[in-house]
């Protein structure tokens with residue numbers, strides 16, 4: 084045999100062997116491997132066959148689904164994504180399939196979705212598909228890891244609310260052009276048929292051309308026309324690559340067919356070159372302007388170049404910014420990301436509003452109410468609640484990016500799954516948004532009403548942006564991260580005379596204060612404060628008994644008595660034997676708090692911040708009181724320090740424990756200056772009064788009001804107290820057994836959280852949830868709204884029902900930050916156990932001695948004065964038992 088023929092035969096034999104191996108692999112080894120994998124994930128039984136679907140099956144089902152007609156009321160998921168629809172509806176919220184040899188997991192389980200989307204280092208964008216698609220969209224979309232962080236940081240400023248405001252004229256002009264065209268069609272008729280889709284396409288494309296390139300808008304338009312052509316060619320390229328049996332021949336090398344110089348591919352590359360040229364010329368002109376000092380920051384390109392320039396300056400290295408090529412990619416991406424998405428949302432909105440005329444009318448009424456026939460402005464647009472609800476519902480039913488794809492590069496755990504390296508992950512927003520378990524039985528229906536309760540709202544305090552948040556996940560993010568979200572300070576300087584201490588400390592300073600103060604609030608230490616709670620409460624009860632000497636009932640406003648009780652408790656527990664001096668201090672502090680309140684109420688007029696320094700009579704008195712308070716506290720402290728130095732420490736009151744802990748801290752670090760200074764100890768003592776007195780006093784007042792209204796719960800609570808203690812003095816073990824009382828106090832703190840708003844401030848641009856907030860934004864996390872939210876607490880959210888806490892707090896909240904009467908994260912209330920024990924002791928003793936009901940002179944008026952108080956007191960009728 085000739086050598087040539089031999090080689091041919093050998094080649095042929097090798098091909099046959101390879102082909103047989105591929106077929107065996109496909110028919111035998113691969114399914115075995117897949118079955119083994121599924122078993123390792125706990126998936127058993129007959130579900131294998133379907134779950135191991137493949138690309139061919141997906142394409143076939145998609146074609147079939149698209150050939151079937153559908154009506155407007157049909158569910159869209161079976162048409163849009165038939166394969167996954169079948170998998171997910173048959174096998175649950177996670178399904179596995181293989182794209183050739185590559186495992187693909189489709190996930191529609193909210194907790195896992197969050198895990199995947201939150202962790203962008205582990206779950207990266209899945210790239211490396213069709214190389215032609217890179218001609219079309221790259222930029223930030225296609226970057227990962229630190230590269231992405233840099234791009235995002237530079238691009239962010241372009242999308243700040245403040246910048247977007249300036250793009251309003253571009254939105255308006257583009258929309259006006261579209262409307263003019265529709266009006267032309269209607270010149271001599273009252274109605275006409277229009278396919279609105281291409282018009283909306285032109286509108287969104289125009290908006291991007293104008294907002295991206297400002298004055299170079301005409302060139303921008305040309306760029307986007309070319310990009311549209313490229314997008315169309317890309318879709319054709321996608322549709323043409325599938326041919327049967329391809330996986331047996333050379334599956335991995337199939338990609339190269341995209342490099343084959345077909346006419347289409349050549350044209351795509353030609354367009355790309357032209358687009359880049361055009362963008363590069365616009366950028367070069369801009370850079371020349373910037374270098375000549377003439378910057379324009381009103382369009383996306385201008386802001387992007389400016390931000391990149393600042394970034395370079397910040398890092399003192401030119402290579403840190405975006406290169407011209409990278410800016411080109413970002414500009415191309417603006418078109419892709421910003422045009423199609425908005426166009427789709429608008430078209431589905433028009434279709435749905437045509438179907439639901441009632442919502443169309445509601446939306447129109449709102450728009451006409453806000454703007455009449457005038458040009459819409461930013462303030463008005465921010466007021467359009469119904470329109471926002473409609474958009475949210477449209478995006479829920481027709482999410483524009485219905486599938487988010489991620490890729491893992493190493494073995495990774497998601498939920499209970501252990502996924503191998505190179506697994507493709509598909510997060511399906513369409514299925515998430517249509518899930519009945521999440522959205523209820525009307526999940527597939529258009530009902531914007533479900534978005535009527537906005538959990539995030541924006542407002543401006545003068546020039547300062549303020550965001551109000553009552554969404555548990557965001558509340559947790561904010562409260563957990565106290566380095567980024569700091570206490571908002573720097574308001575009224577007079578308030579520093581009343582509250583400072585740990586409340587006002589930040590960063591490392593706060594860490595130190597908290598470490599030194601913590602031991603004072605250990606449960607073990609608080610136990611020893613029980614006698615102080617008892618004596619103070621006994622005094623209050625004695626006064627009420629006196630009033631009832633020769634009658635069986637009398638009317639009392641219990642509010643001031645409860646206030647005295649809690650301030651007495653603090654005087655005794657903070658200063659122990661120096662209690663009388665402590666009482667004096669707290670009387671002075673009360674006077675100062677009242678004066679501060681008056682100052683708050685009277686100060687508002689333009690330029691007001693300076694008027695707090697004006698030496699008015701009130702301001703002088705406040706400073707005088709402060710000096711007196713400090714002198715008193717300092718004298719107590721000095722006496723204590725002298726005792727400590729003489730070896731006679733008393734660790735039974737807050738001041739003693741604080742000084743002891745401070746001493747140990749300085750010793751540990753072998754440097755006296757590390758501990759708290761006397762001045763700082765003074766501030767902490769002042770703070771105990773403010774933080775610990777009103778909060779517990781309010782809780783008790785609301786508890787008595789609610790138990791007067793809900794006599795059944797008052798009876799249940801009394802029965803429990805009498806069962807545990809009879810008429811004897813409550814002790815710590817017994818107090819810990821009071822389950823009904825705990826449920827009642829939890830419910831009172833839910834309905835009337837004494838601190839109804841937690842305020843934070845960010846000092847630099849920060850991401851919260853999906854929002855990127857600029858530096859200096861004020862954030863308000865609202866326990867009040869979180870606690871009253873029907874979505875979280877059910878239909879009886881506004882009602883008093885302690886039963887909901889019968890299985891504990893975590894059972895109701897399911898680990899969410901939806902119940903935060905004591906705040907959350909590292910800055911959670913330090914006095915939580917102290918306050919709860921004090922309230923339990925007082926309530927137990929009150930229930931042992933009296934029954935109570937609402938008086939006719941009680942007027943229900945909760946109001947927020949630092950804490951949530953009963954504005955006109957708590958007038959009750961007390962009965963002696």
Ligand code: HEM
Nearest residue numbers: 586774775778779782838841904905906910912913914918
């Ligand atoms: C029912 C009673 C109480 C409630 C509802 C309550 C509520 C709160 C809340 C919501 C915060 C967090 C504020 C924020 O994050 O901006 C807080 C912090 C604080 N509370 Fe309480 N509190 C109570 C009782 C007490 C008591 C009895 C004391 C002390 C004797 C106390 C001392 C403090 C201190 C020192 C802080 C600041 C902690 C820090 O920033 O690290 N609280 N409290």
